[in-house]
Amino acid sequence: MAAPIRILLVEDDQEDAEYLTALLARADGVQFEIERTDRLSAALTAAPRTRPDVVLLDLTLPDAQGLKTVRRARLGFGSVPFLVLTGIHDETLGVEAVQEGAQDYLVKDKLETGLIVRAILYAIERRRASDEAATLRQREALQREFVANVSHELRTPLTAIKASLESLRRGGLSDPQARERFIDAIERQTEHLARLVEELLAVATLESEGLRANPKALELGTVIRQILDDFASKAAAAKVSLSAEGGFDSLKVWADPDHLAEILHNLTENAIKYNKPGGNVRISAQESDGVVEVTVSDTGAGIAEDEIPLLFTPFHRTRYATAKNISGTGLGLSITKRAVERNGGRLWFESDPGEGSHFHFTIPKAP
Ligand SMILES: Nc1ncnc2c1ncn2[C@@H]1O[C@H](COP(=O)(O)OP(=O)(O)O)[C@@H](O)[C@H]1O
Numbered sequence: 001m002a003a004p005i006r007i008l009l010v011e012d013d014q015e016d017a018e019y020l021t022a023l024l025a026r027a028d029g030v031q032f033e034i035e036r037t038d039r040l041s042a043a044l045t046a047a048p049r050t051r052p053d054v055v056l057l058d059l060t061l062p063d064a065q066g067l068k069t070v071r072r073a074r075l076g077f078g079s080v081p082f083l084v085l086t087g088i089h090d091e092t093l094g095v096e097a098v099q100e101g102a103q104d105y106l107v108k109d110k111l112e113t114g115l116i117v118r119a120i121l122y123a124i125e126r127r128r129a130s131d132e133a134a135t136l137r138q139r140e141a142l143q144r145e146f147v148a149n150v151s152h153e154l155r156t157p158l159t160a161i162k163a164s165l166e167s168l169r170r171g172g173l174s175d176p177q178a179r180e181r182f183i184d185a186i187e188r189q190t191e192h193l194a195r196l197v198e199e200l201l202a203v204a205t206l207e208s209e210g211l212r213a214n215p216k217a218l219e220l221g222t223v224i225r226q227i228l229d230d231f232a233s234k235a236a237a238a239k240v241s242l243s244a245e246g247g248f249d250s251l252k253v254w255a256d257p258d259h260l261a262e263i264l265h266n267l268t269e270n271a272i273k274y275n276k277p278g279g280n281v282r283i284s285a286q287e288s289d290g291v292v293e294v295t296v297s298d299t300g301a302g303i304a305e306d307e308i309p310l311l312f313t314p315f316h317r318t319r320y321a322t323a324k325n326i327s328g329t330g331l332g333l334s335i336t337k338r339a340v341e342r343n344g345g346r347l348w349f350e351s352d353p354g355e356g357s358h359f360h361f362t363i364p365k366a367p
């Protein structure tokens with residue numbers, strides 16, 4: 001049998017509540033679990049916590065009457081659908097309630113089991129469908145924005161390359177100093193383009209539904225040591241000390257090896273790139289609540305408070321990164337976040353502007 005449908009009944013009249021409960025108990029093939037409160041304020045506090053499937057809301061409560069109840073409910077119940085209960089003499093109120101955001105209305109004196117059950121099931125289904133449509137619209141909007149950003153991001157280095165080539169053609173070739181400058185610029189922009197294409201490919205791979213993560217049991221120590229090796233010379237060139245805190249040698253995680261390498265690669269690269277000479281980067285890991293939590297800490301620029309909410313947005317680069325002319329695409333962290341989530345983990349960070357940042361992610365333990 002399907003899971004019971006959880007109802008939050010907001011009704012102060014004891015008799016009405018009992019009558020409704022009795023009618024619902026007679027339903028065929030559907031089970032209801034009813035929680036009741038007699039105040040709107042109590043319902044608004046309870047709903048976000050208990051997340052009922054549907055709310056049945058009386059419109060004459062001690063702390064809220066009529067359409068005011070509906071307006072407060074629409075804001076307070078968020079995505080939980082609600083039906084209003086009206087008396088026989090105020091059916092128009094029911095219609096107005098629907099216009100204000102209720103999914104439907106039930107007239108108390110005309111209640112009958114089949115009718116209530118149908119209204120409840122429709123309300124839940126309609127809300128689910130409209131939530132799905134909203135998610136889809138949101139995803140389409142994000143995709144359009146992404147494509148527009150991609151075009152812009154590709155065009156910028158291409159324009160710069162074209163300009164340098166033109167300058168070379170118009171005499172730049174004969175002046176050795178100018179020639180070097182233009183060739184350097186072309187090289188830098190070409191590298192940037194190559195990087196962009198590579199990262200866009202990573203985004204596309206992670207987005208495509210067909211390519212599921214391919215997790216295995218991995219020794220975390222081995223993966224981290226590989227990263228330390230890969231970045232040893234980059235860290236030295238940036239005068240940043242790179243180290244790992246011991247204690248994770250016995251930890252085995254359950255992850256896609258390519259994804260885990262990519263995640264650690266991106267976070268370590270950022271921690272070095274946005275650091276200062278003399279700074280350090282530390283990688284540590286520990287087990288907590290049945291998962292492994294890995295942390296990459298740096299003593300770098302940190303992230304200004306107003307930029308924190310934007311950090312995982314594709315192409316977003318902080319003012320610090322652009323002002324300092326540090327090369328990058330702004331795609332690494334959004335790729336990293338997707339990769340972590342694909343492997344059943346979570347990615348977050350804390351930052352002290354001017355002091356440094358700590359990026360954390362969780363990954364399941366190997367069985
Ligand atoms: N450890 C860090 N310390 C400070 N800023 C960071 C750090 N990691 C990322 N950022 C900021 O977040 C932006 C996005 O990072 P990311 O997606 O990896 O792109 P990229 O490094 O290619 O610019 C960076 O441009 C930088 O401004």
Ligand SMILES: [Mg+2]
Nearest residue numbers: 270328332333
């Ligand atoms: Mg990066």
